[in-house]
Amino acid sequence: MGKTKDELYSEMSDAVVNMEEELSAQLSNEAVESGYDAFEAIDLGLAKGMEQAGRLFDDGEYFVPELLMCADALNAGVEILKPYIKTERQEKKHKIVIGVIAGDTHDIGKNLVKLMLSSAGFDVIDLGRDVPPSVFVERAVQENAKIIMISSLMTTTMDGMADVINILNEKGIRNEFKVAIGGGPVSRRFADQIGADGYSSNANQAIKMANELVGR
Template identity: 45%
Template sequence: MGNYFSELGENVISAKQERVRELTQRALADGVDPVEIINSGLIPGMNVVGARFKAGDMFVPEVLMSARAMNAGMELVKPLLVGKEVPSQGKVVLGTVKGDLHDIGKNLVSMMLESAGYTVINLGVDVSAAKFLQAVKENKPDILGMSALLTTTMLGMKDVIELLKEEGLRDQVKVVIGGAPISQEFAREIGADGFAPDAGSATELCHQLVAR
């Protein structure tokens, strides 16, 4: 069975969507556990993609193609998971702050986190502080992730953190931020728990914060 896993991983990395679908179907027909297909085949492949992206050996379009290939396998496996507990690494609420409509980076982070086993609630773009607050109350995530691409909107992140403090929720969630104008210094300044310059680092950062 191991050969299914390594072949699945390799085809996720090389973004061969049809082949991933085929292999997943064959593995399922052979009675391979759906959870194992995810944890030993699809996710390890995507982890390699994440590492290569971070190292600059793969670029956004290739990462998106690999994610699509992985999803081709996931679509076949997910319906069989009903009632099976797939252990989640943690829950993350993500969004782009108010006034900002950029979401390629955020969606990439969302995909990388999902492929690393996190449950992601993606709020989209132009998300107000009140909406972030509501999502934290409703979903009780381990991590709140905010992104901004404009210097004019990045202060919106501070508003969200202040609102969490006012509502007594700041200690219950780790806050991570990212986007082109964001720096470690800015993260410290507004009281965020961490900053990630790219999607690969964001996943690592979440691992570190959830483990604490």
């Protein structure tokens, strides 16, 4: 007698937490072969593991390298299960445009936030690094995004965050988007000052914040 569905999901979750890419793929194949619902296998198996990884990150047990490896294990499984998701189960995902504001040197933090949000079921559109304020607005309109997320690593570029909000105001579309900011030098106080809707100090907290912003 093989394992039960719950046991399989729990093993899938563990494979993600333990950063085991191959095992995650293998267990996901097992889920497909057993005829389990692919959406459920992601939701109750793989994604649970990623949630756990996020908690370990918050607790200072896991750091960036570990979180990235967990995400690889998650994605290895998702790639296998994705083709089997029944279309009616594919809920409409909330769209987020994310990018690093003009001038910044690197984008490790932004990539991490993107990865965590994708794993939590958001459709994340990455504008990359060195993104001018006007492009954040243009793309958010084009993509019909719910949230604009702006990251900055240097105080030099923090003014650009306020510019995004100013442009939204000028165009009279401020209420159509939630604006969230993050990054090394950014603080809650700064977010309040420029009138941003959300602030997160780390990648895992960003999930909670994004959920709140879209009312999930």
